[in-house]
Amino acid sequence: MSHLFLQDEGKSHYKDSRFPGTDGERDKKLKRSTTIYVGNLSFYTSEEQIYALFSRCGEIKKVVMGLNKKTKTPCGFCFVEYFEKQDALKCLRYINGSRLDERVIRTDLDTGFIEGRQYGRGRSGGQVRDEYRDDYDPGRGGYGLKKSQTMTERSKETRINRKNFHRNQNFEEIKRIRENNQKTQKNPRFREEKELDDLND
Amino acid sequence: MQELSLNHKESETRKQLRIKYFDELISQKESESPIEQQINDIVNKLKEEEDKNQKLLIDLLIDCSIHLPFKTPFYATIIGLLNNKNYELGKESIRIVIEYLFHFISNAKFYEANSTLRFIGDLVRNNVLKLNSYITLLETLSNYLIENQTQSTKDFFAKLILGSLLFNGSLFISEKKENVKQLLGRIEMYISSRNYSGLKYVSMLKINEEENLPEDQLQNLFRIVNECRDNSWKLNILPDYSINFLTILNTNEVHEMQKLTIPTKFNDNFTMTTPIFPFYSKEYRSKDKIVLNSDVLALRILIEENLKFLDENSSQAVTEMMSFPLHQSIEKSTFYQIIVETSFAQIFILPRSPSHLMYYTRTFIHLFRESKIPPRLGILIDSCFQKLTLFETECYYRFVEWFAVHLSNFQFIWKWESWGEVVELNPTNTKRKFINDILVRCIRLSYHKRILQALPEKMKILMPPIVEPKFSYLGISSVEAKTQEEKEKQELHNKVAIKSTELLSKLQNKEQPEKIIHWLDTEIIPSIPFDTVIDMTTQALLQSGSKSFTHIFAKIEKYSPILIHLNKLPKQKQAIVSIVYQFWQKSAQHISLIMNKFLELNIIDIQSIINWFISIENKQLFHSSSLWEILSNALIHSTRRSRIVRKKKQKKQETEDEKKQVIGEDEFGSDSDLQMDVDLENVYSEVINEEKEIFLNLIQKFFVVISSHMEISDKNQANPFDSWFDEVSGLLFALVRRYHKQVIGCLNLLDSVLPSKPDRRVVTLFESIKEMVRFLN
Numbered sequence: 021m022s023h024l025f026l027q028d029e030g031k032s033h034y035k036d037s038r039f040p041g042t043d044g045e046r047d048k049k050l051k052r053s054t055t056i057y058v059g060n061l062s063f064y065t066s067e068e069q070i071y072a073l074f075s076r077c078g079e080i081k082k083v084v085m086g087l088n089k090k091t092k093t094p095c096g097f098c099f100v101e102y103f104e105k106q107d108a109l110k111c112l113r114y115i116n117g118s119r120l121d122e123r124v125i126r127t128d129l130d131t132g133f134i135e136g137r138q139y140g141r142g143r144s145g146g147q148v149r150d151e152y153r154d155d156y157d158p159g160r161g162g163y164g165l166k167k168s169q170t171m172t173e174r175s176k177e178t179r180i181n182r183k184n185f186h187r188n189q190n191f192e193e194i195k196r197i198r199e200n201n202q203k204t205q206k207n208p209r210f211r212e213e214k215e216l217d218d219l220n221d
Numbered sequence: 222m223q224e225l226s227l228n229h230k231e232s233e234t235r236k237q238l239r240i241k242y243f244d245e246l247i248s249q250k251e252s253e254s255p256i257e258q259q260i261n262d263i264v265n266k267l268k269e270e271e272d273k274n275q276k277l278l279i280d281l282l283i284d285c286s287i288h289l290p291f292k293t294p295f296y297a298t299i300i301g302l303l304n305n306k307n308y309e310l311g312k313e314s315i316r317i318v319i320e321y322l323f324h325f326i327s328n329a330k331f332y333e334a335n336s337t338l339r340f341i342g343d344l345v346r347n348n349v350l351k352l353n354s355y356i357t358l359l360e361t362l363s364n365y366l367i368e369n370q371t372q373s374t375k376d377f378f379a380k381l382i383l384g385s386l387l388f389n390g391s392l393f394i395s396e397k398k399e400n401v402k403q404l405l406g407r408i409e410m411y412i413s414s415r416n417y418s419g420l421k422y423v424s425m426l427k428i429n430e431e432e433n434l435p436e437d438q439l440q441n442l443f444r445i446v447n448e449c450r451d452n453s454w455k456l457n458i459l460p461d462y463s464i465n466f467l468t469i470l471n472t473n474e475v476h477e478m479q480k481l482t483i484p485t486k487f488n489d490n491f492t493m494t495t496p497i498f499p500f501y502s503k504e505y506r507s508k509d510k511i512v513l514n515s516d517v518l519a520l521r522i523l524i525e526e527n528l529k530f531l532d533e534n535s536s537q538a539v540t541e542m543m544s545f546p547l548h549q550s551i552e553k554s555t556f557y558q559i560i561v562e563t564s565f566a567q568i569f570i571l572p573r574s575p576s577h578l579m580y581y582t583r584t585f586i587h588l589f590r591e592s593k594i595p596p597r598l599g600i601l602i603d604s605c606f607q608k609l610t611l612f613e614t615e616c617y618y619r620f621v622e623w624f625a626v627h628l629s630n631f632q633f634i635w636k637w638e639s640w641g642e643v644v645e646l647n648p649t650n651t652k653r654k655f656i657n658d659i660l661v662r663c664i665r666l667s668y669h670k671r672i673l674q675a676l677p678e679k680m681k682i683l684m685p686p687i688v689e690p691k692f693s694y695l696g697i698s699s700v701e702a703k704t705q706e707e708k709e710k711q712e713l714h715n716k717v718a719i720k721s722t723e724l725l726s727k728l729q730n731k732e733q734p735e736k737i738i739h740w741l742d743t744e745i746i747p748s749i750p751f752d753t754v755i756d757m758t759t760q761a762l763l764q765s766g767s768k769s770f771t772h773i774f775a776k777i778e779k780y781s782p783i784l785i786h787l788n789k790l791p792k793q794k795q796a797i798v799s800i801v802y803q804f805w806q807k808s809a810q811h812i813s814l815i816m817n818k819f820l821e822l823n824i825i826d827i828q829s830i831i832n833w834f835i836s837i838e839n840k841q842l843f844h845s846s847s848l849w850e851i852l853s854n855a856l857i858h859s860t861r862r863s864r865i866v867r868k869k870k871q872k873k874q875e876t877e878d879e880k881k882q883v884i885g886e887d888e889f890g891s892d893s894d895l896q897m898d899v900d901l902e903n904v905y906s907e908v909i910n911e912e913k914e915i916f917l918n919l920i921q922k923f924f925v926v927i928s929s930h931m932e933i934s935d936k937n938q939a940n941p942f943d944s945w946f947d948e949v950s951g952l953l954f955a956l957v958r959r960y961h962k963q964v965i966g967c968l969n970l971l972d973s974v975l976p977s978k979p980d981r982r983v984v985t986l987f988e989s990i991k992e993m994v995r996f997l998n
Binding site for chain 2: 066067068069071072073076077079082083084085103104110113114115117118119120121122
């Protein structure tokens with residue numbers, strides 16, 4: 021194969037800001053690493069889907085789903101560890117930029133999973149990027165945190181007025197039901213799971 | 222040279238040069254200036270760099286010429302113009318090209334060697350190299366055709382020469398006609414004496430004994446090259462930029478080429494026998510107007526090389542193809558058709574496709590940006606679907622895997638209605654099975670409801686059921702038993718159900734495995750039959766982690782000592798395989814991943830998987846696609862160690878060879894080196910023996926099952942060569958083809974796997990397997 025267009029293999033565009041070491045150490049780890057960081061996943065993408073797609077490039081040793089630190093629900097990223105380095109490189113070449121759950125996903129070589137990295141690092145418990153987003157992304161929980169906060173401010177007045185209306189009612193209970201309803205409308209799978217949960221209950 | 226020897230500093234400088242002078246050119250930015258101007262500009266720029274980094278510059282130019290097949294004439298003209306100003310540069314270019322060619326031939330890199338040889342012809346066209354040298358080079362290569370070489374080696378050289386003549390035959394219109402005639406005569410003689418029996422083992426579509434063999438690529442190339450010669454070597458594919466600079470190039474000092482010393486030891490561990498893609502043939506192309514002529518073949522060669530060379534950058538590969546300046550005699554729509562066909566055909570090349578299957582998925586994602594591509598691919602997919610019954614097992618599964626991932630990238634949009642007829646077909650019908658297999662994989666890549674939405678109403682009945690575990694001890698049976706036997710069974714079931722609930726709660730409460738083992742040994746094993754204990758424990762473990770793969774893997778890792786404690790005999794290990802299969806019977810993905818986890822933790826071994834799945838008791842499993850998936854994944858897992866050891870050994874051998882060249886053969890390594898050698902050799906022989914055992918057992922089991930099937934069919938006076946037989950033999954051929962390099966290692970032991978007094982039909986099949994292994998190696 022020609023190396024004319026070859027990216028610097030073993031180097032990553034993604035840089036873990038909390039990597040405990042120097043850049044040199046990081047590069048050394050990346051050179052040996054068989055772990056891939058996968059980004060821009062839908063919150064609803066399951067482990068089965070990750071296995072189905074990523075095992076096309078080789079046998080997977082482990083998948084670690086990224087979780088919201090507070091809610092412990094998926095927050096749109098994961099780590100895929102292969103048994104062999106060449107499979108991780110294949111994954112970078114062939115899966116990066118393809119679609120999973122109808123979203124274009126991003127893959128990058130990672131220094132390797134360590135406990136704690138499965139959690140989002142944003143203030144909301146999810147990924148930091150989801151806090152600065154302006155767009156409405158149904159696969160990643162709707163609006164970003166900042167945008168939601170702005171919208172909250174704007175509707176503060178309206179809510180105060182509504183508060184009087186709800187004074188004699190259990191507002192918290194209504195809010196919970198409303199949130200649940202919104203979630204179920206967004207993703208049919210959630211509805212399925214919820215129905216199953218209800219049945220189990 | 223990038224491929225050969227560049228130190229770190231040189232690599233960096235080369236990279237800088239590439240960025241400075243070539244990147245814009247390579248990435249094919251639309252330039253408004255005419256091509257002559259572009260060539261002049263780059264030549265002037267390069268002249269400035271020439272003094273400082275001549276060697277790297279030449280290397281980079283040659284790298285571009287070889288690895289960007291659509292642009293070879295462009296770079297050849299640049300070298301021609303540079304040679305005009307600097308004779309030494311031209312001389313050095315020839316030296317490096319020959320070095321490249323030697324390297325590619327030694328390493329059996331056909332695509333690269335083919336492109337290099339074509340480029341050498343372009344250097345003749347640009348007055349850098351003498352025509353004499355070029356024909357001498359081709360004649361030297363043709364010597365391999367008459368020497369005592371394997372068919373693969375002879376094919377390699379015959380294809381190289383023909384490929385070169387196809388593109389550069391016009392150089393011989395007025396000169397060296399006789400030499401070309403002799404060359405072609407030599408190739409013709411070889412082709413007529415060539416053995417074609419192996420073609421059926423690498424054909425995408427099954428070939429019956431009575432049918433004619435398909436046309437081989439070499440035959441096809443030879444036929445078209447001859448037609449091209451009869452047509453005065455007219456080829457309207459690659460532009461000839463040298464015409465625009467004839468006045469300058471005619472003043473060039475032309476070089477002689479040093480004689481190419483062909484490597485004495487040639488890597489011929491491959492096969493060059495490949496039938497042409499069946500859907501190229503006239504039978505399948507009544508609708509379009511593409512004539513299989515030299516232009517089309519030349520384009521296919523360029524596309525194949527382009528796809529191969531840029532297989533680490535599919536986006537660039539597509540850009541190179543789509544931006545190729547087509548000759549006016551070829552319509553854009555024809556070119557798109559050729560791109561689609563050639564790229565699609567690559568998926569089905571046996572024994573393995575030139576690049577990874579996922580690469581072609583990516584390629585089509587990029588190609589689909591051109592709106593005329595999707596309908597053309599659609600027609601091809603539909604043609605394949607109509608011929609599914611003829612597909613070789615391996616090609617069938619490649620088609621399934623590729624198409625499912627392809628669909629997942631395009632919102633599962635497909636003209637499903639056109640395949641609606643399959644709902645009326647038998648469930649074992651190949652077309653119906655194909656759609657079912659596609660849907661199973663699509664669901665894995667998405668979710669059940671989403672795929673249901675994508676299907677037309679009529680086809681919704683084809684949807685596979687939702688994957689869920691089947692825990693048999695979920696509750697106490699309250700049905701009244703009629704007989705004593707039923708009553709006993711029911712009592713046992715209820716007793717086990719109570720205990721399994723207890724075990725489940727222990728597993729969910731993360732109790733230590735040692736405690737559970739103690740509990741099983743003291744309370745359960747004395748009161749419940751041992752087989753039932755294994756069943757209950759394994760099922761409870763699978764049930765406790767059935768929420769997700771992370772859950773099940775964590776549970777298996779933690780509680781593997783329990784399963785190891787209970788399953789020590791091969792029969793018990795097979796029982797575990799059976800339990801996993803029953804528990805997740807609707808999901809090959811779950812079964813396969815859990816089996817591999819069990820293999821990793823030594824809870825079971827590969828032989829248990831082979832023995833359980835390939836047995837006459839589970840005869841019906843051969844109709845299901847899950848068997849292919851489970852067996853393939855288990856074999857990939859089990860041969861990983863041997864692959865790694867093989868690579869290490871090969872690397873070590875290469876290092877030793879290099880050392881020998883540097884320090885001479887008399888020198889010995891240090892004691893620690895020798896110890897490492899001994900260790901590696903021991904591990905190597907160990908893994909090779911393991912591998913032999915695996916494949917001998919695998920093949921044996923297949924023949925036991927096939928022999929039993931023959932006996933049963935004879936007894937029932939039924940036709941033994943039914944659809945079941947096709948499935949089984951297809952699976953056997955596909956697995957042996959995939960692992961032919963491993964099977965050749967135990968070829969002399971293969972006779973021992975045949976059942977005693979074998980049926981003659983079984984012997985015929987067995988001989989075909991052996992013939993295929995010999996052919997592929």
